[in-house]
Amino acid sequence: MKSLSGLLTDYPALPGTFDELIGTDGAPRPEFAECLAMLGALSPDEFARAQSLAELALLNQGVTFSVYKDSRGTEKIFPFCLVPRMVSARDWDHVQRGLEQRITALNLFLDDVYGDQRLFAETKVPRDLVLGAQGYLPKLRHIRPAGGVRVVIAGIDLIRDPDGVYRVLEDNLRTPSGVSYVVENRVLSKRIFPRIFDAANVQRVDSYPTKLAETLSSVAPDGIVDPNIVVLTPGQFNSAYFEHTFLARNMGVDLVQGGDLFVDDDKVFLKTTRGPRRIHVIYRRIDDAFLDPEHFRPDSMLGVPGLMRAWRAGNVTLVNAPGNGVADDKAVYPFVPDMIRFYLGEEPILEQVPTYVCLRDNERDYVLDHLDELVVKAVDEAGGYGMLMGPQASRAEIAEFRARIIENPRRYIAQPRVELSTCPTWIPDKRQVAPRRVDLRPYILTSREGPWVLPGGLSRVALVEGSYVVNSSQGGGSKDTWVQGNGGRP
Amino acid sequence: MTQRPRNSTNFHLRAQRHGPAGLISRVADCCMWFGRYLERAESIARQLQATSSLALDAELPPTRCWHPLVVVAGEEAHFKERFGEAFGDGERVQHFLVWDDRCWVSLFRTVAAARENARSIREVLSGDVWETVNELYVWMQNEGPEGGPAVYRARRDDFYRRVRQMTQLALGLMRSTMLHDTALDFIWLGVMLERTNQTARLLDVHHHAFGGEVGAGATEVHDATAPGALNHQVVETAVWVSLLRACSGFEPFVKSFAGRVTPAAVAHFLVTDARFPRSVTYSLHAAYERFSYLRPPSDGDLPGGESLAMLARLDKWIANLPPSLPDLHAILTQIVDETARIGETIGRELLGYEPTPSVASSPEG
Numbered sequence: 142m143k144s145l146s147g148l149l150t151d152y153p154a155l156p157g158t159f160d161e162l163i164g165t166d167g168a169p170r171p172e173f174a175e176c177l178a179m180l181g182a183l184s185p186d187e188f189a190r191a192q193s194l195a196e197l198a199l200l201n202q203g204v205t206f207s208v209y210k211d212s213r214g215t216e217k218i219f220p221f222c223l224v225p226r227m228v229s230a231r232d233w234d235h236v237q238r239g240l241e242q243r244i245t246a247l248n249l250f251l252d253d254v255y256g257d258q259r260l261f262a263e264t265k266v267p268r269d270l271v272l273g274a275q276g277y278l279p280k281l282r283h284i285r286p287a288g289g290v291r292v293v294i295a296g297i298d299l300i301r302d303p304d305g306v307y308r309v310l311e312d313n314l315r316t317p318s319g320v321s322y323v324v325e326n327r328v329l330s331k332r333i334f335p336r337i338f339d340a341a342n343v344q345r346v347d348s349y350p351t352k353l354a355e356t357l358s359s360v361a362p363d364g365i366v367d368p369n370i371v372v373l374t375p376g377q378f379n380s381a382y383f384e385h386t387f388l389a390r391n392m393g394v395d396l397v398q399g400g401d402l403f404v405d406d407d408k409v410f411l412k413t414t415r416g417p418r419r420i421h422v423i424y425r426r427i428d429d430a431f432l433d434p435e436h437f438r439p440d441s442m443l444g445v446p447g448l449m450r451a452w453r454a455g456n457v458t459l460v461n462a463p464g465n466g467v468a469d470d471k472a473v474y475p476f477v478p479d480m481i482r483f484y485l486g487e488e489p490i491l492e493q494v495p496t497y498v499c500l501r502d503n504e505r506d507y508v509l510d511h512l513d514e515l516v517v518k519a520v521d522e523a524g525g526y527g528m529l530m531g532p533q534a535s536r537a538e539i540a541e542f543r544a545r546i547i548e549n550p551r552r553y554i555a556q557p558r559v560e561l562s563t564c565p566t567w568i569p570d571k572r573q574v575a576p577r578r579v580d581l582r583p584y585i586l587t588s589r590e591g592p593w594v595l596p597g598g599l600s601r602v603a604l605v606e607g608s609y610v611v612n613s614s615q616g617g618g619s620k621d622t623w624v625q626g627n628g629g630r631p
Numbered sequence: 632m633t634q635r636p637r638n639s640t641n642f643h644l645r646a647q648r649h650g651p652a653g654l655i656s657r658v659a660d661c662c663m664w665f666g667r668y669l670e671r672a673e674s675i676a677r678q679l680q681a682t683s684s685l686a687l688d689a690e691l692p693p694t695r696c697w698h699p700l701v702v703v704a705g706e707e708a709h710f711k712e713r714f715g716e717a718f719g720d721g722e723r724v725q726h727f728l729v730w731d732d733r734c735w736v737s738l739f740r741t742v743a744a745a746r747e748n749a750r751s752i753r754e755v756l757s758g759d760v761w762e763t764v765n766e767l768y769v770w771m772q773n774e775g776p777e778g779g780p781a782v783y784r785a786r787r788d789d790f791y792r793r794v795r796q797m798t799q800l801a802l803g804l805m806r807s808t809m810l811h812d813t814a815l816d817f818i819w820l821g822v823m824l825e826r827t828n829q830t831a832r833l834l835d836v837h838h839h840a841f842g843g844e845v846g847a848g849a850t851e852v853h854d855a856t857a858p859g860a861l862n863h864q865v866v867e868t869a870v871w872v873s874l875l876r877a878c879s880g881f882e883p884f885v886k887s888f889a890g891r892v893t894p895a896a897v898a899h900f901l902v903t904d905a906r907f908p909r910s911v912t913y914s915l916h917a918a919y920e921r922f923s924y925l926r927p928p929s930d931g932d933l934p935g936g937e938s939l940a941m942l943a944r945l946d947k948w949i950a951n952l953p954p955s956l957p958d959l960h961a962i963l964t965q966i967v968d969e970t971a972r973i974g975e976t977i978g979r980e981l982l983g984y985e986p987t988p989s990v991a992s993s994p995e996g
Contacts, residue, residue, distance in 0.1 A: 200769055201762055201765060201766045201769060202758075202761075202762055202765070203750065203753070203761065203762075203765045376751075377747075377750055377751050382750075383753075386750075386753035386754045389754035390753065390754040395655055395658075395754070396753075396754040397655060398657065400657065401655045401656070401657055401658075411655060412655065412656050412983065413653030413654055413655055413656065414653045414654045414655075414656060414659050414813065414817075414925065414926075414934070414935075414981045414982075415653025415654075415933055416653065416933070416934070418653065
């Protein structure tokens with residue numbers, strides 16, 4: 142057993158919590174021992190210098206997100222911690238297979254729920270609860286989307302419990318964001334810690350944009366060989382604008398806004414200085430409700446009138462398909478294992494978090510009696526909003542959620558608070574490394590040929606001591622995720 | 632007009648490489664404005680730097696140094712409204728033209744606008760270009776000891792120099808790190824239209840303040856607004872040298888005129904010398920040429936015909952100006968107005984602007 146020196150000396154591991162890098166004996170996990178020894182040899186001064194170098198690089202490169210409440214449209218960097226989160230090859234193999242299985246089942250579920258709805262006829266999955274999801278769009282029933290794949294791009298949030306078991310926390314099947322930080326964080330890791338990185342034998346993530354371009358090409362409408370692809374953004378005031386430009390730049394496709402597109406004869410065209418150009422695949426980063434003012438919100442300034450007609454006619458592929466919200470609704474989530482069993486005839490590879498559906502009387506009663514122990518989530522909110530952290534909440538907050546749940550039970554689910562795993566994290570104020578809770582969002586691309594999982598992902602970290610909320614809007618930061626390669630290198 | 636900076640073989644090569652794709656109108660608009668703001672930022676910084684140096688010499692009343700800058704910026708009325716007749720207060724004028732949020736063309740606003748346009752065409756620019764522009768913007772906001780405001784307070788010349796270097800770097804990086812395609816053509820079109828405009832305005836204002844009738848070859852001072860004439864030869868030379876410096880044109884000028892600085896020679900040089908990249912002739916011709924790449928005269932079906940015709944007409948008109956430049960003010964006014972009209976027409980024909988009937992009608996040049 143190696144003892145640690147320097148940066149990782151006296152690492153104050155949290156009892157009852159799994160740590161990603163350090164074992165219960167206080168020594169580095171053996172699969173990461175070599176590069177952790179190198180990392181641990183750095184002095185706090187050296188690390189602080191490296192850290193500020195990384196932050197300056199992010200600021201100068203404009204790797205930022207917009208802060209909405211600020212009137213001057215201030216942009217901030219997404220706080221980045223240079224201590225990586227590492228995943229062993231063996232763990233990753235398990236995660237990857239589980240994600241492929243899950244995303245395959247979710248795609249089949251969406252085809253079914255917008256098709257014959259066999260799931261309800263042949264299993265006990267409650268029809269009313271599923272079809273009551275806000276993201277279910279009954280008008281789209283019996284439309285087969287151009288390209289044939291509904292969830293082309295997915296981000297599935299995983300957490301690790303105190304036993305180190307990976308569990309799916311939630312699915313993001315509409316417009317998951319964050320992948321640009323995965324690639325940019327990696328650039329910084331390699332630039333700042335080349336030797337440590339080299340020692341860790343890490344799988345590459347910079348192939349993502351190429352893979353994404355191939356995937357988008359593959360889901361073009363039938364018969365289109367060399368499709369014109371665009372990324373559709375709400376514009377530069379959107380918090381994820383950096384990512385939209387990142388994706389367009391790295392795929393070499395146009396980044397467009399709603400006003401740049403128009404629909405004629407159920408086909409989509411781009412307005413250019415040389416006249417209209419036909420568009421076949423749109424990776425849209427705007428919500429369903431804003432896609433097409435003719436079809437959804439008439440007041441939408443972001444969308445393209447007639448876009449849904451073109452989609453319905455099979456002349457354009459929308460990525461992801463409209464209507465996917467029914468599959469990542471938090472009240473539908475408890476039934477994903479049933480979907481895997483029903484559509485694939487397999488047992489789920491990845492665990493979930495036990496979930497109480499407030500629409501069901503007995504489960505709601507339990508939730509209302511145990512609000513101070515549970516995490517309550519609104520089924521249609523994201524970003525850490527609309528959430529009650531029972532164990533940390535005040536009496537007033539609990540009373541408020543009790544009233545909300547009683548008024549609209551379909552809108553809420555509850556889960557026991559999982560002791561999220563921790564990862565050593567640089568704490569600038571204390572100039573030391575301390576455990577902070579993390580999650581992991583891997584990205585899965587599904588082409589006509591099937592799913593592909595990016596070996597890596599966005600590790601988000603709750604920078605505030607004691608916090609369980611990793612969202613960037615709530616004081617979260619990010620880490621590079623180092624997935625170790627299979628076998629040694631020559 | 633004698634010299635063309637680019638030969639026709641080159642043109643055909645480019646036409647092939649362009650392909651039929653075209654650029655999103657909104658993106659083209661941002662490209663053009665990015666070019667304009669970048670060029671404007673460099674120009675403002677250059678003018679401020681040259682004038683700071685000029686004002687250090689004792690002979691000239693400060694008002695004569697600083698007032699023209701506010702006029703060139705088109706902010707005379709606004710400045711007067713807020714600060715009265717404080718045109719001689721160099722610090723105030725500089726602060727106004729560098730930092731003032733309400734000054735339409737302040738350096739900070741210009742850099743912020745260049746950066747904002749760059750950000751909306753982030754996928755078009757190379758990483759190097761973007762980082763340079765973004766770094767300049769971040770630096771100008773950085774309140775730390777090495778940030779823009781601190782350098783401005785402590786080392787004024789360094790401050791202007793840094794702004795100029797960063798904008799020049801961005802302009803150069805566009806040539807060396809970006810595809811030479813439609814997007815870059817729109818950026819250069821913006822640069823060249825802005826440069827035409829800046830040089831013409833700068834010369835016009837100086838000519839008005841210090842000049843006199845250039846055509847008559849006189850060195851006498853003819854300025855109705857100024858109390859007391861400036862007839863000291865040395866001072867006058869200094870003023871015109873400063874103007875040349877404000878256009879980065881001093882060295883090219885003395886090479887051409889063997890050091891004899893006269894108002895007529897300076898005007899002639901800044902308007903007609905096709906070898907000097909900031910002359911009106913060069914800039915406007917370059918703008919015309921860029922536009923011909925975007926919208927070749929042979930492609931009659933493509934939008935942009937009216938803009939092309941206007942650019943061709945103005946280019947020819949400038950090339951055929953009589954060498955003595957009679958009534959310089961009228962000539963420069965015509966150039967400034969006509970480039971504005973061309974900008975509007977390009978906007979209407981290619982960039983999706985709403986038509987503006989009142990200014991769209993083009994008088995014969």
